[in-house]
Amino acid sequence: MNYQADVCIVGAGPAGALLAYLLAKKGLTVILLEQNAALGQSFRGEHLNEEGEAVLKNHHLFEAVESHGILRMEKLEYYADGNAFKTIFPDEAVGHLGIHVPQAHLLKGILQNTRPFPNFTCLLHTKVTKLIVDTSGHYRGVIAIKNGNTIKIDSQLIIGADGRYSTIRKEAHIDVQKQKHGFDLLWAKIPAPSNWEPSIKMALIDDKQLSLFTQVGGYIQIGWNIEQGSFPQLRKQAFTPFIQQLTTQFPLLANTVQEHIQSWKDFVLLDVFSSHCDCWGTQGIVLLGDAVHTMTPTGAFGLNSALKDADCLASLLNKDTLAQFNVQDFQQMRKQAIEEVLAKQIEKEQTFASNFINKAS
Known part of the structure; x- marks a missing residue:
């Protein structure tokens, strides 16, 4: 079976789901592929911070996500010898120290808003096996296996939102630098x-x-x-x-x-590691989220950075700009912020023990 789309997004995690909704809302034809048979089966970060919350609220998605069930963290406590010796409460203006959102709740809350769009298709249990490339070296689509059958998807732009072991990144021969912590x-x-x-x-x-x-x-x-x-x-x-x-x-x-x-x-x-790519895409391909900058669990930044990636990338794409899209514009928008987050993670890991130096006896 063959499909055609303006954009093919590989990976229905937070970044892929949000980007799919935002682009479909703009009128682009979007196909979203997920290798699992149901949404939210792959374990990913599940804590929203203020930045991730703001992205969802800006696009009027937060209430839909909340309706499926969320939990606001009311305090942060440091323990020693069985007792809390330091407690941090949230700023009243924020109202929480992070929000737990089960992966399935987040994805359902986002994707339920795609129902009115006939230009959106989500294919579950669909694993990409190969990229389609033309004679000029431009990537034009993907070959995938769905329920044991081979399908072909032609698209103007392929989005790799398929995680830290990204198939799209590998098939496009984009180098990644890993760092153990x-x-x-x-x-x-x-x-x-x-x-x-x-x-x-x-x-x-x-x-x-x-x-x-x-x-x-x-x-x-x-x-x-x-x-x-x-x-x-x-x-x-x-x-x-x-x-x-x-x-x-x-x-x-x-x-x-x-x-x-x-x-x-x-x-x-x-297996904990961080990674980054110096190249965030190539002709016809863009990477975002863990596919281009894997983060460690420290500080729960990964989910929120992925949502921000999708938000920024969507701002650059529409029917008129798709053919002229330059991945370097997206990379320049996000690269510094990602570098700062990765540096912040390392700092938090290296200084964590200092929180316990003056603990109460």
Whole structure:
């Protein structure tokens, strides 16, 4: 089967979904491809900051997202020896210290607004395998597999919004520079106790960051930094002393941790790295979000930077400008801001332990 579109967006994460809506609203013919069979199946960042919130509100999308369920963080606490020794509350004008938005809620809230547009198509369970390139070296579309069948999509512009292991980036031979940060991350999710307040809680264990993020639906997301590459060796050690470090810092979680984190298998390992591309696209291709600048989980900047990318790129594209679009204009708009965020992440990682130097005894 063959399709034609002004723009083919690969990856229905936050950046791809938002860009698809904004371009379809402008009247461009948009095809959005997602390799998973349902929206929100790939784990991505789920915390909005003020910048991401502002993007959604500027496009009158925030209320739709909120209707599916969000949770505003009411405080940030630093813990030592089982007690909070420092608490930070939000600025009254902001009203939160971050907003938890489940990935599926965010995507549904955005894409439900595309229903009135006959010029928008979303194809799930569709994996891009190859780029179509003409004799002049200009990329003209993609070949993909949908439900076992090969399809072809011709488009004037291909958007790579397909994450940190981007197929579009790889197939277009765009170089990426990766940087390790000295740690990996263990994720786990547990039910929150009934009296648990919407909050972010931080602790320091063996000079590594331990973070708890309250989530929609009465859950807590645990993010536990460990030494880079140490998990294979860590798994050979006894599990109980390791997990007791968590319950010592947060005694209120003892029962739910004991019930829901019983072995190393209850953790998911995230290989932590940041990356950036010196080239954000080429003839007929643009990269955005994690495909062009992967961020670490520190500070929850990735989701918000991706939304900002989509917002800026959409401002440059319409029916009249599509043929003359220059990816360097987009790169110049966003490059400095992204460099500043990546630098801020490194600073936060290097100075995290300083929050505990003068902790209360």
